[in-house]
Structures are given as C-alpha cells and as structure tokens.
Amino acid sequence: MSVGNPRHQRHVSLRILLAGLAALIMILPFVIMLSTSFKPQTFVLEMPPELIPSEPTTRNYREAWSGNSFAKYFANSLYVALSTTFVVLLLSSMMAYAFARFDFLGKRIVFVVLLAGLMIPGIITIVPAFVLAKNLNxxxxxxxLTVFYSGGMVAFMTFLLRGFFEKIPLALDEAMTIDGAGPVRRFFHLYLPLSRPALATAAIFTFLGAWDEFVWALTVINDPEKRTLPVAIAALQGQRATEWGLVFAASAIAVIPVIVVYVFAQRQFIAGVTAGAVKD
Incomplete structure (x- = not known):
C-alpha cells in the first residue's frame, strides 16, 4: 500500500484523531484539577466552568502545604515509597536472577506458585493480611506499610525482570565465569548494569504503587501522625467537603514526585516497556 493512497491517508488520519481524542479524555480531569486548584472558593462551582481562572490564586497551595500536617504526610509517603522501591528492586532482581540463570529443585513449581499469587485480588487477602500485621506488631x-507493599509487588517485578535477565547473552555470563567471577559478582557487574531499562520500569511501577496505595494504609494506620498522602487527602476532603480548591491543590502537590520520578527515568522506562515489542 503506497503512502499516497487516499485510503491509507484516511486510516492514518483516523488513527491520529482517535489517539488525540483518547489523550484529551485522559488529560482533561488533570487539567480541571489544576484549574480548580488555582480558583478561589467562590469560583470553584461556577457555571459555565472556566479552565483558565479569571482570578487565579495560590492560597489553596499555601494552605494545603502549611495546614493539617500536610508536609508530614508528604514525608511519610515519600519514605514508604522510596523504601518499598529499594526493597522490591533488591529482592525481585535477585529472585529473577536465580530463576533466569540457575537450575534448582522445584524451580518451575516455585515460579508457577509465584505467578499464581498475582491472580488473587489484594482486597480478598486484606483480612488475613491485617491479622498477620497485628501478630507481627x-x-x-x-x-x-513497606513490608506489605514489598510483599505485594515482589512477584510481578520478579516476573518482569526475569524476562530481561534471560535476554542477556549467556556467552557474557560464561566469559565472566571463566575469568573467575562468582554468581554475586556476575549479578552486580553484568546483569544489573545491562538491565537498567528493566530496573527503571520496575522502579517506576513500584514507586507509583506505593505512593498511590490507599486501602491498606487506611486499614492499618490509625495514628494521624503516620498517615500517608492518599489517606490524608481523603480525610481533608471529608473535613472540608466544599473546599474543592484546597483538595485539588493537595492532590496536585501529591502528583509532583510521580512526575519527577518519571522525568528522570523516562528514557530507561521507554526502553524497558518497548524492549519486548521488537522481534529479534
């Protein structure tokens, strides 16, 4: 089919139109959130709504950050997300290395059981998980939170990283073995450096999962000083049901670390998610 074919051009135009429409639908709620966060309370529910506020203000951001211990909750979420990301990357990369390059008794069975755990919705296990958390203090x-977030994400990240580790040429592994490198040295000096795209992908998914998680944090955290951001924002909405500018400003601040993580890891992330899209 030639490039100048009218039918081909119509198909391309239709795909571009559908992609643009999908992008607009996805980004519109975020735009409305940002717009509302800069509006005074009296203009939040105005009709028709204005995407660009006529009288923008940063009062909502100042009040959200300085009031209700928001900075404390922000720090709590950042600590939990970063510690979960570190633990998950460490454990899942080591497990993926073992599944990709070593043969041991019950290897296939253990891996199948690991994947079977991904099929169980987390909400089903929330009661036994709560009992376990209580018994473990x-x-x-x-x-x-870090322990249970890590436990819930290790299986999927192991599955993700295993595929990347298996693509690393076995000849490189054998060459390092001949040079006297043991399994630990090969892991840190061969597999991890060559799997940066996969590690970046796993890090972003893990960070987002821990940063945005709400149900488990709401279930096990009773001390207001130990709340994470999703729980704190929900409580803020309950206390100030009509102050949507304040709620949306808090939500906008909560998005900042996610954007920062993606911006710094976007190149590796894109390489990671597209690595399997091209056939060797």
Missing amino acids: LLDSLNG
Whole structure:
C-alpha cells in the first residue's frame, strides 16, 4: 500500500484523531484539577466552568502545604515509597536472577506458585493480611506499610525482570565465569548494569504503587501522625467537603514526585516497556 493512497491517508488520519481524542479524555480531569486548584472558593462551582481562572490564586497551595500536617504526610509517603522501591528492586532482581540463570529443585513449581499469587485480588487477602500485621506488631507503622507493599509487588517485578535477565547473552555470563567471577559478582557487574531499562520500569511501577496505595494504609494506620498522602487527602476532603480548591491543590502537590520520578527515568522506562515489542 503506497503512502499516497487516499485510503491509507484516511486510516492514518483516523488513527491520529482517535489517539488525540483518547489523550484529551485522559488529560482533561488533570487539567480541571489544576484549574480548580488555582480558583478561589467562590469560583470553584461556577457555571459555565472556566479552565483558565479569571482570578487565579495560590492560597489553596499555601494552605494545603502549611495546614493539617500536610508536609508530614508528604514525608511519610515519600519514605514508604522510596523504601518499598529499594526493597522490591533488591529482592525481585535477585529472585529473577536465580530463576533466569540457575537450575534448582522445584524451580518451575516455585515460579508457577509465584505467578499464581498475582491472580488473587489484594482486597480478598486484606483480612488475613491485617491479622498477620497485628501478630507481627506492624500496625500503625510506616515500616509495616513497606513490608506489605514489598510483599505485594515482589512477584510481578520478579516476573518482569526475569524476562530481561534471560535476554542477556549467556556467552557474557560464561566469559565472566571463566575469568573467575562468582554468581554475586556476575549479578552486580553484568546483569544489573545491562538491565537498567528493566530496573527503571520496575522502579517506576513500584514507586507509583506505593505512593498511590490507599486501602491498606487506611486499614492499618490509625495514628494521624503516620498517615500517608492518599489517606490524608481523603480525610481533608471529608473535613472540608466544599473546599474543592484546597483538595485539588493537595492532590496536585501529591502528583509532583510521580512526575519527577518519571522525568528522570523516562528514557530507561521507554526502553524497558518497548524492549519486548521488537522481534529479534
């Protein structure tokens, strides 16, 4: 089919139109959130709504950050998300390395069981998980959140990284073995450096999962000083049901770390998610 074919051009135009429409639908709620966050309370529910506020103000941001211990909740979420990302990357990369390059008794069975756990919705296990957290004295604990977030994400990240590790040429592994490198050295000096795109992808998914998680944090955290941002924003909305500018300003601040993480890791992330899209 030639490039100048009218039918081909119509198909391309239709795909561009549909992609643009999908992008607009996805970004519109974010634009409305940002617009509302800069509006005074008296203009929040104005009709017709204005995407560009006629009288913009930063009062909502100042009040959101300085009031209601928001900075404390921000720090709590950042600690939990970063610690979860570190633990998940460490454990899942080591497990993926073992599944990709070593043979041991029950390897296939263990991997199938690991994947089977991904098929169980987290909400089903929330009650036994709560009992376990209580028995381990991990209630009302930020470290407790890290433990359970890590446990819930390790399986998928292991599955993700295993595929990348298996693509690393076995000849490089054998060459380092001949040079006297042991499994640990090969792991840190061969597999991890060559798997940066996969590690960046896993890091972004893990950070987002821990940063945005709401249900488990709401279930096990009772101390207001140990709340994470999603729980704090929900509580803010309950206390100030009509102050949507304040709620949206808090939500906009909560998005900043996500954007920062993606901006710094976007090149590796894109390489990671597209690595399997091209056939060797």
